[in-house]
Amino acid sequence: MKKNTVAFSAVTLLLLVLIGFGIWMMISQQNNQSQGAPQDTTVKQKKTFTIDEVASHNSRTDCWTIISGQVYELTDFINRHPGGDEVLRACGTDATTLFTSRTTKDGQSIGSGTPHSQAAQEQLDQLKLGTLAK
Numbered sequence: 001m002k003k004n005t006v007a008f009s010a011v012t013l014l015l016l017v018l019i020g021f022g023i024w025m026m027i028s029q030q031n032n033q034s035q036g037a038p039q040d041t042t043v044k045q046k047k048t049f050t051i052d053e054v055a056s057h058n059s060r061t062d063c064w065t066i067i068s069g070q071v072y073e074l075t076d077f078i079n080r081h082p083g084g085d086e087v088l089r090a091c092g093t094d095a096t097t098l099f100t101s102r103t104t105k106d107g108q109s110i111g112s113g114t115p116h117s118q119a120a121q122e123q124l125d126q127l128k129l130g131t132l133a134k
């Protein structure tokens, strides 16, 4: 009788330990899920640049430009530009007029002298570095 009681207690204790372990596993799994995907720490920092900074990137091998208050790096794009080296006019300057109307500031047409296409604008978006400081 006493032996049975001891055995019963031992089994009960074992069951309680097992149930406890099961519950602990469930809770820790839920905690992991609620943490969700790891935080994206690669979110692009918003950057601003001065005109002087842009002006120092004024060559074929290091070409930044300003278009409508945004700063772009054109260096890798220069050799892919469908309009050839005309794009070099943009390096280190505010090229808003050049890009939006393909004319110089004094009204001289470059190529067709028409605005760049929507496709050109989309390519430009991919080259954005940041915003021009006010």
Ligand code: HEM
Residues within 6 Å of the ligand: 074, 077, 081, 082, 083, 084, 086, 087, 088, 089, 090, 095, 098, 099, 102, 110, 111, 112, 113, 114, 115, 116, 117, 118, 119, 120, 121, 123, 124, 127
């Ligand atoms: C800001 C200085 C730039 C100048 C002076 C310039 C000039 C030209 C010229 C002369 C053409 C040949 C077609 C035509 O005469 O209409 C052309 C075509 C083209 N350029 Fe530019 N370009 C400039 C910047 C850019 C930039 C920054 C991009 C894009 C990142 C770009 C994208 C294109 C594309 C995609 C074409 C093919 C025609 C079109 O889709 O409009 N250009 N460009």
